[in-house]
Amino acid sequence: MTGTGRISAAVPFPTAARRQLADPQLRANLRRATRTIRNRRSQAVDEVTDWEALRATGAAIKDDVLSRLPELLEEFETRATAAGAHVHWARDAAEACAVVTGLVRATGTDEVVKVKSMATQEIGLNEALAEAGISAVETDLAELIVQLADDTPSHILVPAIHYNRRQIRDILTAGMPAVDASRLTDEPAALAEAARRHLRERFLSARVAVSGANFAVADTGSLVVVESEGNGRMCLTLPDTLISVVGVEKIVPTFADLEVFLQLLPRSATGERMNPYTSIWTGVHPGDGPRNVHIVLLDNGRSDTLADEVGRQALRCIRCSACLNVCPVYEQVGGHAYGSTYPGPIGAILSPLMTGPDSGANRTLPYASTLCGACYDACPVRIDIPQVLVHLRQVGVDARRDRPSLERVALRAASNLIRDRRRYAMALRAARRGAAPLRLLAGSRGTARRLPWPLSAWTTSRDAPLPARQTFREWWAVRAADESAQVAGNPVAGDATHEPEEPR
Amino acid sequence: MTARADVLARLRAARAGTPVAVPRAYDRRGEVVDRVSVLAERVRDYQAGVQRTGPAGLPEILGRLLPEGRTVIMPAGVPEQWVTGCQARLRWDSDANPLSVAELAADGVSVLTGCTVAVALTGTLILDGGPDQGRRLLTLLPDHHVCVVRAEQIVGGLPAALARLPDPTRPLTLISGPSATSDIELDRVDGVHGPRRLDVVIVDDDHG
Numbered sequence: 001m002t003g004t005g006r007i008s009a010a011v012p013f014p015t016a017a018r019r020q021l022a023d024p025q026l027r028a029n030l031r032r033a034t035r036t037i038r039n040r041r042s043q044a045v046d047e048v049t050d051w052e053a054l055r056a057t058g059a060a061i062k063d064d065v066l067s068r069l070p071e072l073l074e075e076f077e078t079r080a081t082a083a084g085a086h087v088h089w090a091r092d093a094a095e096a097c098a099v100v101t102g103l104v105r106a107t108g109t110d111e112v113v114k115v116k117s118m119a120t121q122e123i124g125l126n127e128a129l130a131e132a133g134i135s136a137v138e139t140d141l142a143e144l145i146v147q148l149a150d151d152t153p154s155h156i157l158v159p160a161i162h163y164n165r166r167q168i169r170d171i172l173t174a175g176m177p178a179v180d181a182s183r184l185t186d187e188p189a190a191l192a193e194a195a196r197r198h199l200r201e202r203f204l205s206a207r208v209a210v211s212g213a214n215f216a217v218a219d220t221g222s223l224v225v226v227e228s229e230g231n232g233r234m235c236l237t238l239p240d241t242l243i244s245v246v247g248v249e250k251i252v253p254t255f256a257d258l259e260v261f262l263q264l265l266p267r268s269a270t271g272e273r274m275n276p277y278t279s280i281w282t283g284v285h286p287g288d289g290p291r292n293v294h295i296v297l298l299d300n301g302r303s304d305t306l307a308d309e310v311g312r313q314a315l316r317c318i319r320c321s322a323c324l325n326v327c328p329v330y331e332q333v334g335g336h337a338y339g340s341t342y343p344g345p346i347g348a349i350l351s352p353l354m355t356g357p358d359s360g361a362n363r364t365l366p367y368a369s370t371l372c373g374a375c376y377d378a379c380p381v382r383i384d385i386p387q388v389l390v391h392l393r394q395v396g397v398d399a400r401r402d403r404p405s406l407e408r409v410a411l412r413a414a415s416n417l418i419r420d421r422r423r424y425a426m427a428l429r430a431a432r433r434g435a436a437p438l439r440l441l442a443g444s445r446g447t448a449r450r451l452p453w454p455l456s457a458w459t460t461s462r463d464a465p466l467p468a469r470q471t472f473r474e475w476w477a478v479r480a481a482d483e484s485a486q487v488a489g490n491p492v493a494g495d496a497t498h499e500p501e502e503p504r
Numbered sequence: 505m506t507a508r509a510d511v512l513a514r515l516r517a518a519r520a521g522t523p524v525a526v527p528r529a530y531d532r533r534g535e536v537v538d539r540v541s542v543l544a545e546r547v548r549d550y551q552a553g554v555q556r557t558g559p560a561g562l563p564e565i566l567g568r569l570l571p572e573g574r575t576v577i578m579p580a581g582v583p584e585q586w587v588t589g590c591q592a593r594l595r596w597d598s599d600a601n602p603l604s605v606a607e608l609a610a611d612g613v614s615v616l617t618g619c620t621v622a623v624a625l626t627g628t629l630i631l632d633g634g635p636d637q638g639r640r641l642l643t644l645l646p647d648h649h650v651c652v653v654r655a656e657q658i659v660g661g662l663p664a665a666l667a668r669l670p671d672p673t674r675p676l677t678l679i680s681g682p683s684a685t686s687d688i689e690l691d692r693v694d695g696v697h698g699p700r701r702l703d704v705v706i707v708d709d710d711h712g
């Protein structure tokens with residue numbers, strides 16, 4: 001099923017990236033935050049002696065799940081239903097939103113409290129509920145900040161990572177009428193206290209909560225929510241009705257498999273040995289928590305992703321965000337540049353896989369990477385993101401074979417040139433002459449920052465090296481001639497008169 | 505076609521049918537030489553309070569942690585002997601007489617529970633709603649949680665802990681330190697919605 005909802009970039013990545021790069025405050029905030037979390041993560045991971053074995057098992061469990069997903073989903077459904085939950089299915093974003101809206105309507109309430117969830121972001125649930133006259137209150141601190149700022153999340157785990165404490169203070173005072181602006185400092189503890197007060201009433205009066213889930217356990221029918229603040233626990237236990245939207249790939253086969261993922265996730269995500277709170281529930285527990293429990297199983301592009309033999313590994317993702325935090329591109333441009341609920345390296349593959357790789361601006365996302373491989377090393381379930389990026393670039397090029405392309409014309413001309421030695425040498429000499437004025441401008445740098453169209457397509461995002469003053473063949477010819485002269489006369493060891501130019 | 509049939513059919517058509525062997529080379533036993541000390545150290549790392557005592561010293565320690573002026577809420581299965589040294593106001597929560605949300609969320613309330621198993625290496629307490637742990641709200645709304653852990657309930661790592669749970673389909677809460685957030689500049693701040701203070705008392709028969 002082709003995915004819909006908030007997983008499509010509205011503008012090409014380079015355009016969006018340029019906009020973000022123009023904001024120095026954003027880049028300073030991101031640099032600081034990603035550096036902190038990178039250090040914490042590597043400390044937490046280094047402490048675990050069997051980390052690589054855990055990664056291998058985590059990846060294999062998920063591959064196993066993907067090879068028998070329909071059976072496991074049916075098993076999950078049977079168990080959860082037996083425990084008192086109602087299981088619903090949704091093909092795409094619109095269908096999932098309709099199911100949830102219908103369930104909320106049936107309770108007669110017009111306000112729901114929400115636990116931070118990628119799946120509900122992905123389907124645009126808050127907007128769909130608003131259209132139906134139902135307000136959704138985000139209860140995770142960062143989600144609340146983003147919601148009050150009328151902004152969108154820029155990170156999987158810390159949606160407000162692009163704001164610093166001063167900006168957050170201003171957002172909270174503007175958005176929470178009960179807060180005394182003159183008294184609120186920008187100390188994180190004071191800001192957290194203000195949010196606690198603001199949300200208390202909402203929790204105590206809410207009748208419906210909406211959540212996602214980090215894992216769904218097939219052999220018990222249980223759902224798992226991993227969190228820090230306790231807002232998740234509030235939502236999962238206080239209201240009478242709980243609706244959880246769960247992507248079909250969240251399944252793990254057995255309860256014991258959680259022993260792997262609950263070790264991998266917190267250390268990769270926040271760099272902690274364990275996150276403060278993990279809740280696991282199975283249907284309805286009489287006398288404890290909600291009496292009406294609904295689970296919406298969501299496809300929305302996941303079956304399409306599964307059908308892509310190289311790309312399907314993206315469905316192993318446990319949304320830890322480690323790949324974002326180590327990515328040199330993400331650190332510069334932030335999450336908004338990716339235009340989708342899923343930013344960073346995982347977003348660059350997951351969004352196009354879910355919507356179809358040739359869909360609109362999503363086709364630019366696989367190029368939002370230097371292919372340095374840091375994401376692969378950090379990923380707790382060993383998703384080879386660079387491999388999938390290259391694969392998607394290939395798919396994108398193949399899809400446009402029949403359309404004219406400047407790049408293809410240029411490469412064809414180049415291949416014609418380099419096939420003939422004389423033509424090649426002539427072209428190099430011509431290039432050197434052509435570049436002479438540029439060399440004056442470039443000075444000692446030896447690179448051009450900006451070339452005229454059509455070469456500007458290259459220099460918008462990188463410097464172009466200028467042709468060397470002397471080609472290797474020329475240097476070699478001179479050197480060979482000198483050497484034969486020396487052999488004839490008096491050989492001098494280590495003669496360095498003809499050092500080649502620094503390679504450019 | 506229903507959404508269910510449609511989604512299942514698509515997943516069936518899309519998947520790779522080849523079976524996958526799952527390696528299990530990681531440490532499943534999690535042997536730890538001194539489980540009590542490791543648990544104490546790791547819980548302290550989360551900025552929670554930790555005390556160690558023999559069984560005889562428990563009432564006195566709880567008396568100090570739960571002083572006069574506070575209200576102490578307990579699930580029905582907490583032994584009365586634990587609170588013999590407590591000057592605080594004592595309230596019991598039971599299926600027959602559940603306390604109201606307002607009572608649980610009031611100022612000056614502490615909750616006293618046991619746990620079902622504790623994980624030394626990660627400093628984690630696991631509650632499964634057993635008689636001395638109660639329903640989930642009890643350990644959520646009060647601002648102060650005191651949890652008593654018996655030394656024999658402590659295991660090394662998470663695999664051993666999950667394997668020890670009597671019934672994984674009971675409502676489970678894994679607690680590692682007090683409520684916290686890292687949402688502001690990734691600074692870990694204690695206390696948003698859950699209890700902002702967590703005190704763990706480890707009762708060890710071998711402790712003097």
Ligand code: SF4
Nearest residue numbers: 317318320321323379
């Ligand atoms: S791709 Fe890997 S590193 Fe990135 S969020 Fe998913 S699990 Fe984490």
